[in-house]
Amino acid sequence: MSSTVDSPISSSKIQIHQLDRLAPRSAFLLFYAGHPPHQTMISSLSARHIARIARQQPLRLFSSQDSLVVTNVHEESGVAVLAMNRPPANSLSLELNEAISTSLKQIESNPKIQSVILASSNPTIFSAGLDITELISPSDERLPKFWNSLQQVYIDLYGSRLATVAAIQGHAPAAGCMLALACDYRIMHGGHGEEHLPTIGFNETQLGIAAPPWMGQLMVRTIGFRPAERALALGTLFPPSEALNAGVVDDVITEQSSSESNEVLKALLPEALQSQTSNPVMIKAYEEAACYAKIPPQARVASKLVTRSESLKEMQMTREDDTQHFCGFITHEVVQKNLMKYVEKMKQRGKAKKS
Numbered sequence: 037m038s039s040t041v042d043s044p045i046s047s048s049k050i051q052i053h054q055l056d057r058l059a060p061r062s063a064f065l066l067f068y069a070g071h072p073p074h075q076t077m078i079s080s081l082s083a084r085h086i087a088r089i090a091r092q093q094p095l096r097l098f099s100s101q102d103s104l105v106v107t108n109v110h111e112e113s114g115v116a117v118l119a120m121n122r123p124p125a126n127s128l129s130l131e132l133n134e135a136i137s138t139s140l141k142q143i144e145s146n147p148k149i150q151s152v153i154l155a156s157s158n159p160t161i162f163s164a165g166l167d168i169t170e171l172i173s174p175s176d177e178r179l180p181k182f183w184n185s186l187q188q189v190y191i192d193l194y195g196s197r198l199a200t201v202a203a204i205q206g207h208a209p210a211a212g213c214m215l216a217l218a219c220d221y222r223i224m225h226g227g228h229g230e231e232h233l234p235t236i237g238f239n240e241t242q243l244g245i246a247a248p249p250w251m252g253q254l255m256v257r258t259i260g261f262r263p264a265e266r267a268l269a270l271g272t273l274f275p276p277s278e279a280l281n282a283g284v285v286d287d288v289i290t291e292q293s294s295s296e297s298n299e300v301l302k303a304l305l306p307e308a309l310q311s312q313t314s315n316p317v318m319i320k321a322y323e324e325a326a327c328y329a330k331i332p333p334q335a336r337v338a339s340k341l342v343t344r345s346e347s348l349k350e351m352q353m354t355r356e357d358d359t360q361h362f363c364g365f366i367t368h369e370v371v372q373k374n375l376m377k378y379v380e381k382m383k384q385r386g387k388a389k390k391s
């Protein structure tokens with residue numbers, strides 16, 4: 037069971053001592069604002085070391101091109117970026133889940149930051165959902181740990197004290213869609229012509245599995261009972277305009293635009309995302325995030341509590357059962373066969389694309 041903070045929405049700032057418990061051996065590169073104008077870089081620190089240093093001086097920025105996530109903060113606007121960076125598809129492994137949770141906590145620990153943009157360093161895939169290879173012939177030890185790490189990402193994102201904006205540049209199926217739905221605002225790219233439309237939704241039933249109750253309920257809360265019931269049963273993946281009509285996303289953007297936000301984005305985006313500074317989705321995501329950052333935080337967080345605290349409590353109460361159901365379901369012989377067939381198809385498609 038993860039020992040990270042259960043429902044961070046209730047605390048306006050994570051306590052530094054909690055960093056000790058986040059990732060016992062995190063290999064984040066820590067950039068430290070202690071010696072301006074140059075930042076000191078300390079690599080491969082344990083979380084305990086990070087916490088010790090952080091007690092002495094405020095944590096400013098941490099990032100690594102090799103990390104599973106890349107992050108950056110722009111204190112002037114109160115906006116941060118957390119981008120998934122696990123090629124080829126940002127599929128969610130145990131380690132990526134843990135990296136998302138840890139980085140989110142670290143961003144939350146900076147009191148100058150009020151909003152975070154959840155993004156992807158892959159311009160055509162936001163996240164392909166769970167790493168399906170985690171589900172095939174899993175070990176008894178890793179599978180519950182893996183599921184716990186996904187539950188924790190949901191809790192951390194859905195209950196974050198930060199305003200969370202999803203910059204959905206590309207595909208977001210299944211748990212990729214969950215990440216977006218757990219944010220406060222979603223902006224999706226309209227795609228590059230009819231041939232290359234990204235899609236978003238819970239497609240689990242098409243894989244012969246069902247979205248777990250807390251994931252399914254997230255869709256119900258987002259688009260309403262009847263549309264969600266149908267989308268969940270059919271495993272609907274919505275292209276951008278349909279996602280907008282159904283309310284799965286809040287905005288769809290296609291047009292290239294130049295804006296005064298470009299300059300801020302150059303400062304805000306980590307190196308791996310510098311090619312996205314004039315990307316219309318990123319520009320809009322920054323503008324939306326900056327808008328949220330101007331709202332008095334206590335009032336904003338209190339209003340989030342109104343809509344989210346009940347489902348977060350429910351999640352806490354049912355978490356163990358959910359893990360047991362998941363492990364029992366996934367290790368079932370028939371489900372294993374279906375998953376293997378699905379992965380085989382995925383690989384064949386990949387090969388066909390490459391040849």
Ligand SMILES: CCCCC/C=C\C/C=C\CC/C=C/CC(=O)SCCNC(=O)CCNC(=O)[C@H](O)C(C)(C)COP(=O)(O)OP(=O)(O)OC[C@H]1O[C@@H](n2cnc3c(N)ncnc32)[C@H](O)[C@@H]1OP(=O)(O)O
Nearest residue numbers: 124125127164165166167168207210211246248361362386
């Ligand atoms: C009452 C009791 C109830 C109890 C219920 C309890 C629990 C419920 C049980 C289970 C719930 C399980 C929940 C699951 C949620 C999930 O997230 S399942 C994962 C679903 N994801 C998918 O189906 C996506 C599959 N991928 C795609 O469709 C496409 O890859 C894409 C994302 C649309 C991108 O397409 P594109 O053409 O651009 O790229 P490629 O297809 O060529 O992919 C590139 C590369 O990436 C590999 N890959 C893609 N997706 C995944 C993945 N999900 N996992 C692992 N690897 C992935 C792909 O194989 C390619 O690899 P390469 O060929 O080696 O380059």
